[in-house]
Amino acid sequence: MGIGGFLASQAERDHFRFLKKQTSARVSVSCSGEMEREVEEILGPLGVDEKACRIVAESLRKAGRESITDSSSAETLRLRWSQDVGLTAFLLKFGEGMEEVPTKRLYISAFTIGMGYLIGGLIPLLPYFFIDKAQVALIYSCVVTGVVLLIFGAIKAQVTGASGGVGGIVWGAVTTLLVGGIAAGAAFGIVRALESD
Numbered sequence: 001m002g003i004g005g006f007l008a009s010q011a012e013r014d015h016f017r018f019l020k021k022q023t024s025a026r027v028s029v030s031c032s033g034e035m036e037r038e039v040e041e042i043l044g045p046l047g048v049d050e051k052a053c054r055i056v057a058e059s060l061r062k063a064g065r066e067s068i069t070d071s072s073s074a075e076t077l078r079l080r081w082s083q084d085v086g087l088t089a090f091l092l093k094f095g096e097g098m099e100e101v102p103t104k105r106l107y108i109s110a111f112t113i114g115m116g117y118l119i120g121g122l123i124p125l126l127p128y129f130f131i132d133k134a135q136v137a138l139i140y141s142c143v144v145t146g147v148v149l150l151i152f153g154a155i156k157a158q159v160t161g162a163s164g165g166v167g168g169i170v171w172g173a174v175t176t177l178l179v180g181g182i183a184a185g186a187a188f189g190i191v192r193a194l195e196s197d
Contacts, residue, residue, distance in 0.1 A: 002114025009109040013101035016092070023096075024088045027064070035061060035087055042094050060087040123148050124184075142184075149173075149180040 027035065039060070040053040048056070064086020084093075084100075092098050127140035150173045156162075157172025 001117040002110040005113035006106050006110035009101055009106040013103070013106070016098050016100055019096060019098060020088065020092060020100075023091050027061075027087045027091070032057065032061065038091060038095065039087075042091075057087065060085075060090050064088060145180070145184070146177060149177045152176055 036054050036057040039057040040048075040050060043053050043056065044050075124141045124145045127137040127144060128134070131137040131140060153173035153176025154169045156176065157169050162168060162172060
């Protein structure tokens with residue numbers, strides 16, 4: 001699962017780089033009217049009028065040219081966002097909804113997903129390490145997993161801001177328990193079906 005997280009982040013980064021190259025080439029060969037239309041497609045639904053969109057497009061085009069010509073200066077090289085200006089960056093971020101994926105995110109994603117699955121997979125197995133009878137261990141496993149899902153759901157509701165008070169925390173805990181229970185029940189049912197054949 002960790003490798004899957006790494007590969008997903010890598011694919012997202014590579015796709016962004018491809019779109020950035022493609023969009024940059026399109027911006028460099030397009031006439032100003034075409035770019036104004038693209039900016040208006042993004043900002044128009046937000047209530048920005050056509051005249052303001054033209055001004056924004058021209059400012060972005062100018063900012064993009066200045067960032068290319070000033071790229072040799074030491075001050076520009078120090079700024080993390082120095083390449084995130086101009087029409088290309090605007091069209092990618094607000095038109096496509098994409099931002100650069102830092103390389104360290106690949107490793108962080110792999111680690112967090114891998115550890116999440118490792119810990120999440122060990123919790124239901126813990127009772128089996130300490131109890132000899134599988135039927136009894138199954139009951140303890142269900143109880144321990146249910147309690148952990150309730151706690152996780154409550155914490156998740158609180159951290160994400162979805163809580164809205166005690167009722168929201170309880171709702172987050174219960175829905176997490178239900179989803180986890182349905183997933184566990186489905187897995188158990190599939191194993192039973194396969195065993196009966």
